Amino acid sequence: MPDILADxxxxxxxxxxxxxxxxxxxxxxxxxxxxxxxxxxxxxxNLLQERIARMLGKEAALFVPSGTMANxxxxxxxxxxxxxxxxxxxxxxxxxESGGAAALSGxxxxxxxxxxxxxxxxxxxxxxxxxxxxxxxxxxAVENTHTVSGGQIFPLERIRSVAEVARECGLRLHLDxxxxxxxxxxxxxxAATWAExxxxxxxxxxxxxxxxxxxxxxxxxxxxxxxxxxRKMLGGGMRQAGVLAAAGLYALDHHVTRLADDHAHxxxxxxxxxxxxxxxxxxxxxxxxLFGFDDVRGFLRATRSRKLLIDPIARGILRAVTHLxxxxxxxEDALARIAESLIELRGSAPRDAR
Ligand code: TLP
Numbered sequence: 001m002p003d004i005l006a007d008x009x010x011x012x013x014x015x016x017x018x019x020x021x022x023x024x025x026x027x028x029x030x031x032x033x034x035x036x037x038x039x040x041x042x043x044x045x046n047l048l049q050e051r052i053a054r055m056l057g058k059e060a061a062l063f064v065p066s067g068t069m070a071n072x073x074x075x076x077x078x079x080x081x082x083x084x085x086x087x088x089x090x091x092x093x094x095x096x097e098s099g100g101a102a103a104l105s106g107x108x109x110x111x112x113x114x115x116x117x118x119x120x121x122x123x124x125x126x127x128x129x130x131x132x133x134x135x136x137x138x139x140x141a142v143e144n145t146h147t148v149s150g151g152q153i154f155p156l157e158r159i160r161s162v163a164e165v166a167r168e169c170g171l172r173l174h175l176d177x178x179x180x181x182x183x184x185x186x187x188x189x190x191a192a193t194w195a196e197x198x199x200x201x202x203x204x205x206x207x208x209x210x211x212x213x214x215x216x217x218x219x220x221x222x223x224x225x226x227x228x229x230x231r232k233m234l235g236g237g238m239r240q241a242g243v244l245a246a247a248g249l250y251a252l253d254h255h256v257t258r259l260a261d262d263h264a265h266x267x268x269x270x271x272x273x274x275x276x277x278x279x280x281x282x283x284x285x286x287x288x289x290l291f292g293f294d295d296v297r298g299f300l301r302a303t304r305s306r307k308l309l310i311d312p313i314a315r316g317i318l319r320a321v322t323h324l325x326x327x328x329x330x331x332e333d334a335l336a337r338i339a340e341s342l343i344e345l346r347g348s349a350p351r352d353a354r
Contacts (some may be wrong), residue, residue, distance in 0.1 A: 005189045005306075005307060008306075008307050009203065009330070009333075010306070010307045010308075010309065010324075011309065011333060011337070012307060012309045012325070012328065013029075013308070013310050013319050013320040013321055013322070013326065013334060013336050014311045014319075014321065015207075015308060015311075015312065015323075016083065016207045016208045016262070016287060016321050016322070016323035016324075017206060017207055018323070018325070019210040019323050019324045019325050020212070020325065021210065021212050021247055022210065022324070023213065024250070024254070025210065025211070025250045025251070025254075026245065026249050028246045028250040029243050029244070029246045029247050029250075030243075030246070031246070031315050032044045032242045032243050032244060032246030034240040034241075034242035035242065036239050036240065037063070037238055037239060037242070038232075038237045038238075038239060038327055039262055041244065042240065042241055042245065043180075043347070044240050044241075044243075044245040044246050044249065045063050045241050045245040047245070048063055048216065048245040048248050048249050049062060049063055049216065049251065051249070051331065052203065052216045052218055052252075053218050054341060055191050055192065055196035056191055056192055056195040056201050056203075056218045056254075057195055057196060057330060058195065058201065058218035058220070059191035059217050059219070059220050059221040059224070059344065060217055060218065060219065060220070060225075061080070061212060061217065061218040061219075061224065061226035062216065062218075062228060062231060063216055063238075063244075063245055064214070064215050064216070064217060064222050064229050064236050065213060065214065065215070065236055065238065066069065066204075066205040066206075066213075066214075066215055066229055067092070067176070067178040067202060067207075067215045068092075068096075068097045068098075068100065068118075069215065069231070069234065069236050070202030070203075070204075070215040070216065070217040071093050071097060071100075071141075071176050071202050071217075072093075072097060072100045072101070072104050072105070072218070073217055073227040073230050073231055073234075073260050074141065074174045074200040074202060074217055074227070075100075075101055075104070075105040075107060075141075075174070075201075076094065076104055076105045076227070076230045077219075077223055077226035077227045078136070078138070078139055078172045078174065078200065078223065078226075079105070079106065079107050079138050079139055079172075080106075080201065080321040081106030082106060082107075082136075083105075083106075083107045083108075083135060083136055083137070083138040083139070084107065084108045084109070084110050084136065084137045084138070085101070085108070085109055085110070085138065085139040085140070085141060086106050086109075086110055086111075086112050086123060086126050086130070086134045086137060086139070086140045086141070086144070086171075086269075086327065087109050087110075087111060087112075087114065087136070087140070087141040087142075087143070088111065088112065088113050088115075088116035088117055088118055088139050088141075088143060088146065089106070089111045089115060089116050089148075090116055090146075090147075090148035090149070090314075091109070091111070091116065091141060091143050091176070091179055091301070092147055092176055093110045093141055093143075093144055093176060094111065096147075104234075105195070107139075108135060110126055110137070110173075110295075112125075112126045115144065115146075115149050115152075116143060116146035116148060116149045116154075117149070117152075117155075117158060117194075118158070118162065118167075118214070119158050119161045119162060120161035120162050120163075120164055120165035120240040121166040122162075122164070123140055123162055123166060124169070127169060131203070132257030133214065137169075137171060138171060138172060139171055139173070139174060140162060140166050140171050140172070140173050140174070141173075141175075141176060141307075142154055142159060142162060142174070142176070142198070143176040143178075144171070144175060144176070144177055144179075144180060144194065144335065145179045145180075145182050145183050145286050146161070147178070147179075147288075147313075148313060148314065149213060149290075149322075150281055150284065150285075150288045150289065150290035150319065151179065151182060151284060151285060151286040151288035151321075152185075152239050152264075152282070152284045152285045152286075152342075153183045153186060153187060153207050153286065154192070156187075156189060156194065158347060159194075159197055160197060160238050161162075161172075162197075163198075170301050172196060172199045172200075173198045173199050173200075174198060174199065174200045174201075174202075175193070175194070175195060175198040175200070175201040175202070175205040176178070176202055176203040177201050177202060178203065178207055178215070179203075179204070179207050179208060179287075180194060180201070180203045180205045181209060181256055181259060182201065182208055182259055182262075182263070182285065182286040182287055183210060184256070185256065185257065185259040185260050185263070186259075186263055186285055187261075187287050190235070191203075192213070196212065197221070199219055199223065200217060200218065200219040200261065200301070201217070201218045201219070202215055202216070202217045202218075202222060203215065203216055203217075203218075205247065205248035205251050205252075207323075208259050208287060208323060208324070209223075209248070209251035209252070209255045209256065209259075210248055210251055210255050210261060210323070210324040211244070211247040211248045211250075211251045212244070213244045213247070214244050214245065214247065214248050216248070232306065236312060245294055245320070247320070249280065252298040258324070259286075259287065259348040261327075262287040262322040262323055262324070262326075263269045263284070263285075263287055263322075264284050264328075265287075265322040265326060265327075265328060265331045266284040266286065266289050266311075266320075266321075266322045267283070267284055268328070268331050269284075269322065269331050269334065270283060270284050270289045272331070272335040272338075273289065273320075273335070273338070274331075275293050276294070276335070276339055276342060277342075278291045278293065278337060278338075279291060279292040281317065282327050287321055287322045287323065288319055288320070288321050289319070289320045289321075289322075290313065290317055290318070290319050291317070292316055292317055292318075292320055293316065293318055294316065295345065296312050296316060298340065298345050299318065299345065300312075302340075302341035302342075302344050302345055303327065303337060303338065304338060304339045307336040308317050308334055308337040308338070309338075320334070
């Protein structure tokens with residue numbers, strides 16, 4: 001019997017991290033001028049670092065292998081063991097970095113606000129009295145866009161209210177901007193404006209921008225100098241890394257404005273899921289759609305058997321992410337595969353979605 005699935009394209013909506021470099025990006029990588037970056041001699045890495053520092057209005061930047069390392073270096077360089085840092089609920093630094101903040105920086109994380117978002121008064125309320133019984137609170141981490149909320153944008157006004165209190169109380173501010181470019185494109189607010197209140201900003205090239213590897217952390221020259229040492233300590237000093245930086249430079253030139261397509265695809269996906277009777281958590285701000293489903297295991301089985309990959313992000317909540325390798329036709333195809341899956345699961349049209 002012919003395998004009817006054999007010719008079917010796999011639609012991978014698990015994350016925007018799954019993209020593969022495009023042929024022109026690979027050509028740019030192949031042409032990259034390189035040198036030994038541990039000696040600071042890789043021209044492509046230097047160019048990428050200078051370019052991102054300039055885009056974010058910071059003095060300096062450092063190319064690192066991952067968003068996780070970018071965040072962890074920012075914490076390590078700006079806190080002392082035993083400090084408390086503040087972060088929103090389900091922050092990536094707390095939930096998805098394998099305990100790095102505790103293991104590498106020795107900090108405790110206290111969450112504040114609701115659903116990943118908070119305001120200045122939440123920061124003030126989370127501070128301890130000045131008393132030696134309490135660990136000092138020394139840094140606030142903001143995540144924009146916020147992953148577990150489904151790529152929602154942290155409103156600039158709320159960031160400014162957080163920053164005002166943080167400054168007044170002498171706290172450092174770190175922005176986990178793994179998907180800052182999505183916030184930039186969705187709002188039209190420049191990256192430097194988003195970055196301005198922060199001492200350090202991490203941003204990824206390997207999410208919506210479609211590079212295979214790489215993140216950049218930006219800060220003052222002095223803070224970057226400290227991070228440079230910790231990057232070496234963690235084994236993140238890379239040699240002819242210009243091959244990777246070239247992918248990032250290519251992505252900055254060609255893959256930023258097109259994020260608007262991903263956002264439009266997410267909105268279409270969200271509308272289609274609603275039409276299928278599924279409970280979409282909120283209208284997507286950027287490139288993610290979160291929706292509820294009681295029988296997650298059944299959903300995964302039915303969709304995977306149709307070569308559609310979507311992962312849960314919380315109990316009973318699935319996350320679909322649009323990206324460079326998903327076009328408008330793929331979104332319609334994904335919706336058709338979900339509709340078929342729901343019929344299989346329910347024996348009829350979908351009804352009792354959460
Ligand atoms: N997030 C991944 C998973 O780890 C959840 C994803 O698929 O969304 N900060 C934020 C806000 C992130 O969402 C991520 C990746 C990172 C940092 C870490 O980046 P990498 O994977 O490069 O270490």
